[in-house]
């Protein structure tokens with residue numbers, strides 16, 4: 179058993195910049211936020227209260243992101259029978275020995291206040307007959323602590339409230355259809371803004387630059403790196419790729435959560451697939467094998483409500499043993515009223531797809547769902563690059579460890595947006611002129627996208643081995659690099675997908691053990707000495723990984 183960092187990987191598709199035309203227009207701001215999910219919009223609102231000029235750039239419409247798809251809800255110790263310590267314990271258990279306890283403590287302690295802040299902003303969570311927040315339970319939680327809205331439409335309601343607050347604030351400039359490309363840096367390497375491509379917004383069109391001494395990545399996850407995912411089309415890992423290109427420390431990317439119960443729509447289904455929330459199992463739905471037998475009872479004391487990695491692995495084992503492409507979710511005992519009131523969105527979507535969960539079994543299988551790793555940050559959302567923050571799913575704060583506890587991700591975006599705002603309250607990083615960079619450029623034809631997705635799903639999916647990961651890395655290395663004509667959005671996104679895939683496969687290959695959502699067939703045991711993070715950086719065209727201890731990094735504080 180090796181317990182050393184993986185050898186450097188030649189990272190031809192992790193070049194220093196995306197190939198793009200030089201900026202044709204310039205703007206200035208104090209803070210640029212890239213992304214308009216719960217992390218980006220919360221941060222923008224906080225930064226405005228500090229009096230800064232804030233610009234939010236988002237590559238599609240403002241509401242498009244994973245946040246609006248969140249069904250189950252947001253976790254926080256809000257009940258009088260619950261406590262931050264209980265929430266901490268459940269988060270550490272799910273994280274399989276890889277959480278940074280200091281980061282989790284921040285999450286669970288600040289969580290209840292942050293959720294109350296959302297309520298004050300106008301978010302209409304579901305309530306009990308007595309008027310209290312209605313709290314439910316999800317996999318891995320030993321208490322009822324999930325606040326939800328519109329039954330299973332929590333994300334939509336949160337986005338509605340946040341977007342409405344942002345629209346009401348004249349001090350926030352919002353650019354939609356604006357794709358961030360790369361960072362602008364000064365002579366010392368500190369961030370001084372971004373380059374971006376905007377599609378027809380008044381005076382702004384084409385590639386431009388926004389100069390700002392504080393840039394916040396809030397670009398969400400990387401689901402589109404895989405063939406089947408619950409994530410929307412915008413989840414192409416852009417923020418992670420951009421940071422990796424700039425040489426930021428990336429950590430824990432090997433810990434990709436595969437959601438156990440994603441509707442199985444046939445072997446050819448690709449892209450975003452419909453999720454059946456864990457909360458459905460929380461209300462009593464069961465998992466059945468192809469013979470109609472429950473199989474979670476003897477695998478975990480929490481049975482169907484075991485942590486996600488346990489359930490996903492059990493489903494994969496049943497599928498392998500039986501040769502079936504899916505298992506069944508049985509929610510018939512919930513009854514029509516519970517389905518209608520608690521899960522209206524899932525009910526409608528299932529019926530559209532031909533399954534009535536009130537009377538029928540629903541076919542489900544695991545699919546990519548959440549990136550536990552990302553751009554490594556400290557307890558205040560600072561990345562390893564001066565002036566660059568990361569918040570939400572793009573970040574690796576250390577709270578999720580090897581496996582995210584259900585409904586902790588919306589909370590992470592909220593809490594760490596507040597923490598970044600606390601740093602900004604002490605001042606902005608120094609503003610200086612950006613310098614031109616003369617390093618390598620790269621862009622990939624969009625035709626490569628399905629090739630990357632297949633390579634990653636086949637080689638670095640729920641089950642991995644040295645052989646399958648090497649095969650994926652070889653596929654990535656063989657991708658065509660010639661690009662005909664001038665690059666546009668689809669090509670830049672495809673390049674980002676390929677870059678993130680490379681870093682992820684590199685880290686998955688390095689971790690020679692099984693832990694949390696990282697399941698190695700060739701290394702089935704959890705190795706205590708592997709209770710460390712892999713911290714990877716692009717150095718002189720190679721991905722170099724170091725092993726880092728389980729506490730958030732303490733790099734030099736700025737501004």
Ligand SMILES: Cc1cc2nc3c(=O)[nH]c(=O)nc-3n(C[C@H](O)[C@H](O)[C@H](O)COP(=O)(O)OP(=O)(O)OC[C@H]3O[C@@H](n4cnc5c(N)ncnc54)[C@H](O)[C@@H]3O)c2cc1C
Nearest residue numbers: 213214215217237243244245250251358398570571585588
């Ligand atoms: C189906 C589903 C159900 C889920 N259910 C839950 C749940 O119940 N509870 C929970 O806690 N979590 C849940 N999650 C996870 C959670 O929704 C996400 O982790 C969280 O919303 C991420 O928020 P974010 O602000 O970091 O990113 P997002 O909400 O994904 O927003 C990212 C933003 O960045 C923009 N962007 C990306 N790249 C660029 C670029 N290059 N330039 C400009 N803009 C860019 C996107 O357009 C988008 O606006 C669920 C996820 C999915 C997909």
